[in-house]
Amino acid sequence: MSLLEIQNLRVEFGPEKSPFRAVDNLDLNMEQGEIVGIVGESGSGKSVTALSMMGLIDYPGRVRAERMTFAGRDLLGMPERERNSMLGKDIAMIFQDPMTSLNPCFTVAYQLMETLRVHQGGSKKELRAQALALLQQVEIPDPETRLNAYPHQLSGGMSQRVMVAMAIACNPRLLIADEPTTALDVTVQAQMLELLLQLQRERGMALMLISHDLSVIAQTAQRVVVMYAGQVMEAGRVPDIFNAPQHPYTQALLASLPEYNVGRERLKTIPGVVPGQYDRPGGCLLNPRCSYAADVCRTTRPALSTTPATSAAQVRCHFPLGSDGLPTGHVR
Amino acid sequence: MLGFILRRAGLVIPTFLGITVLVFALIHMIPGDAVEALSGERGMDPARYARLVHEFGLDRPLYVQYLDYLGQVLRGNLGASISTHEPVLSEFLTLFPATLELSFCAMLLALLVGLPAGILAAVKRNTFLDYTVMGVSLTGFSMPIFWWALLLILLFSVTLGWTPVSGRIDILYDFPPVTGFMLIDSLLSGDAGAFKSALSHLILPTIALGTIPLAVVARMTRSAMLEVLREDYVRTARAKGISRLRVITIHALRNALIPVVTVIGLQVGTLLAGAILTETIFSWPGIGKWLVYAIQRRDYPVVQGGILLSASIIILVNLSVDILYGVINPRIRRST
Numbered sequence: 001m002s003l004l005e006i007q008n009l010r011v012e013f014g015p016e017k018s019p020f021r022a023v024d025n026l027d028l029n030m031e032q033g034e035i036v037g038i039v040g041e042s043g044s045g046k047s048v049t050a051l052s053m054m055g056l057i058d059y060p061g062r063v064r065a066e067r068m069t070f071a072g073r074d075l076l077g078m079p080e081r082e083r084n085s086m087l088g089k090d091i092a093m094i095f096q097d098p099m100t101s102l103n104p105c106f107t108v109a110y111q112l113m114e115t116l117r118v119h120q121g122g123s124k125k126e127l128r129a130q131a132l133a134l135l136q137q138v139e140i141p142d143p144e145t146r147l148n149a150y151p152h153q154l155s156g157g158m159s160q161r162v163m164v165a166m167a168i169a170c171n172p173r174l175l176i177a178d179e180p181t182t183a184l185d186v187t188v189q190a191q192m193l194e195l196l197l198q199l200q201r202e203r204g205m206a207l208m209l210i211s212h213d214l215s216v217i218a219q220t221a222q223r224v225v226v227m228y229a230g231q232v233m234e235a236g237r238v239p240d241i242f243n244a245p246q247h248p249y250t251q252a253l254l255a256s257l258p259e260y261n262v263g264r265e266r267l268k269t270i271p272g273v274v275p276g277q278y279d280r281p282g283g284c285l286l287n288p289r290c291s292y293a294a295d296v297c298r299t300t301r302p303a304l305s306t307t308p309a310t311s312a313a314q315v316r317c318h319f320p321l322g323s324d325g326l327p328t329g330h331v332r
Numbered sequence: 333m334l335g336f337i338l339r340r341a342g343l344v345i346p347t348f349l350g351i352t353v354l355v356f357a358l359i360h361m362i363p364g365d366a367v368e369a370l371s372g373e374r375g376m377d378p379a380r381y382a383r384l385v386h387e388f389g390l391d392r393p394l395y396v397q398y399l400d401y402l403g404q405v406l407r408g409n410l411g412a413s414i415s416t417h418e419p420v421l422s423e424f425l426t427l428f429p430a431t432l433e434l435s436f437c438a439m440l441l442a443l444l445v446g447l448p449a450g451i452l453a454a455v456k457r458n459t460f461l462d463y464t465v466m467g468v469s470l471t472g473f474s475m476p477i478f479w480w481a482l483l484l485i486l487l488f489s490v491t492l493g494w495t496p497v498s499g500r501i502d503i504l505y506d507f508p509p510v511t512g513f514m515l516i517d518s519l520l521s522g523d524a525g526a527f528k529s530a531l532s533h534l535i536l537p538t539i540a541l542g543t544i545p546l547a548v549v550a551r552m553t554r555s556a557m558l559e560v561l562r563e564d565y566v567r568t569a570r571a572k573g574i575s576r577l578r579v580i581t582i583h584a585l586r587n588a589l590i591p592v593v594t595v596i597g598l599q600v601g602t603l604l605a606g607a608i609l610t611e612t613i614f615s616w617p618g619i620g621k622w623l624v625y626a627i628q629r630r631d632y633p634v635v636q637g638g639i640l641l642s643a644s645i646i647i648l649v650n651l652s653v654d655i656l657y658g659v660i661n662p663r664i665r666r667s668t
Contacts, residue, residue, distance in 0.1 A: 054570075054571055080576065081575075083573075084573040084575055085573060086573065087571055088572035088573035089573060092571070093571045095564060095567070097564060100563065100564040100565065101564045101565055102565055103565040103569065103583050103586075104565070104587065104661075104662065104663060105587055105661065105662065106586075114572065114574065115573075118573060118574055119573065150663070152662070152663045163568070166568075166572065
């Protein structure tokens with residue numbers, strides 16, 4: 001049994017008859033202690049996927065799935081009380097913008113101790129000692145003073161460390177990090193990633209790392225899931241996907257990395273934007289932006305299929321790319 | 333925090349001086365003077381008029397009169413009423429508890445009903461409940477106090493006979509005024525009937541006076557909550573596995589209260605203004621009624637003193653609101 005099992009997840013907004021599917025037909029499994037990267041442009045449904053696992057998609061959003069379990073427990077059907085006892089304890093999450101994610105009205109100590117109190121209880125003194133220990137683990141300098149600080153007195157990197165401390169407070173089995181470094185300075189980004197990886201190793205927790213930045217995923221994750229317009233386009237082991245992407249979208253994302261553009265005057269880009277509610281194309285969702293799109297791509301939506309090339313990989317394309325980087329069986 | 337309080341308190345002095353100037357100027361811009369008002373319809377001979385004007389010091393230059401007035405005020409002397417010859421301050425202090433009791437109850441009503449109503453409307457936004465709360469509060473806000481008070485009297489006092497029409501307590505009851513607050517004094521007298529009577533006299537004026545603040549508090553709470561509920565830290569709180577009730581009442585409300593407290597402070601002015609109408613309609617012996625009476629008689633010292641004292645109360649309330657604001661919102665303490 002995997003730690004996290006998601007089958008055919010759909011998250012819909014808007015009218016029941018013509019809904020907007022922010023996440024569509026998504027399958028995802030995670031094992032204990034595994035690091036999975038989820039990558040994709042803005043609007044590809046990465047955050048919505050994470051929020052739906054946490055039960056944080058509010059009405060009028062609708063979350064449906066054939067199966068969505070955490071350690072065998074049904075995440076969709078569970079009553080609110082049971083979910084609350086699990087959130088922050090077994091599954092924890094940190095968010096993109098640390099400066100707005102902490103409550104400005106309460107001290108760091110209060111917010112840290114609150115998590116501990118809700119899930120394990122204990123005297124004020126014990127909780128405070130634990131909070132202090134947590135701040136030390138996330139390597140906040142002068143933790144004694146920081147305990148009494150309000151969020152507006154902390155820098156972005158410091159705030160994110162407090163968020164991490166709060167998330168790991170109860171030894172979660174799964175930590176979801178939604179763009180944890182995006183709002184931080186470049187110099188702090190590397191430290192933050194290093195901290196997350198170190199904590200993951202020490203505690204053996206599973207880490208779901210959501211990022212639009214392929215290089216972040218490449219440095220950290222074991223497996224990667226490439227999302228586009230709410231669907232999984234490609235999934236597989238990090239080295240396979242980074243060395244030989246099978247999906248044109250993955251290839252294009254990689255090609256737009258600065259590392260692949262050394263010596264060029266301009267970075268390669270993918271023309272167009274992720275389709276929204278009103279401009280979802282027929283057929284493959286990528287076809288208006290795909291340089292290899294053929295007629296069948298415009299009419300038939302491809303299924304996510306396991307490819308013979310590498311058994312661990314899945315790809316959603318009519319013409320998966322070969323090891324030469326060109327589509328196979330392609331007829332224009 | 334202490335520095336913050338001192339800085340805020342320092343702002344009180346220029347505000348207070350400004351009010352004394354305004355009050356002084358305003359009353360002298362009104363046509364007619366106290367001597368004319370005293371003489372009544374029969375009029376008086378010019379020599380006697382001139383003597384009285386001189387006696388009251390009304391023939392001196394305005395700035396001399398003002399500085400003289402200011403000097404007296406700073407020494408705690410607000411002068412004596414021209415019509416009753418009682419010191420203004422002691423008259424004010426006798427009557428103020430009645431107004432304070434009424435205003436306090438009205439504000440209590442506004443908070444006890446307005447805050448939960450606003451929170452519920454925000455949490456259940458765009459539902460029947462939300463529309464009802466907002467519709468009723470808009471109606472309440474738009475209702476002129478004198479009209480609303482008359483409607484209440486007609487229904488509850490005249491038609492249903494549930495509550496008395498006017499006054500603070502039945503004349504049957506007699507007990508020493510210890511605090512000046514009828515509810516407390518009647519309790520101290522140990523007479524359950526007296527307390528019941530005082531309470532029943534208080535109900536309608538409280539509703540009449542409290543309706544507008546209630547509506548404002550409910551609407552402000554709703555919009556502030558709606559804004560706060562969308563904030564990232566509310567999502568963080570929910571992701572921590574905290575119960576929904578706690579997320580709303582601790583994490584969201586604490587932040588939403590910041591603008592609401594400001595509005596509550598501003599409503600104190602509305603309360604004192606509303607008290608004038610409410611007290612007149614319900615024959616409530618407070619400073620509102622006293623001021624209206626003094627204006628009609630051109631009783632300068634009473635009007636000046638009454639307005640000055642009311643304004644000072646508003647200043648002090650706003651000062652405490654500012655300090656409270658700093659207590660609720662840690663960002664304010666250092667940034668100003």
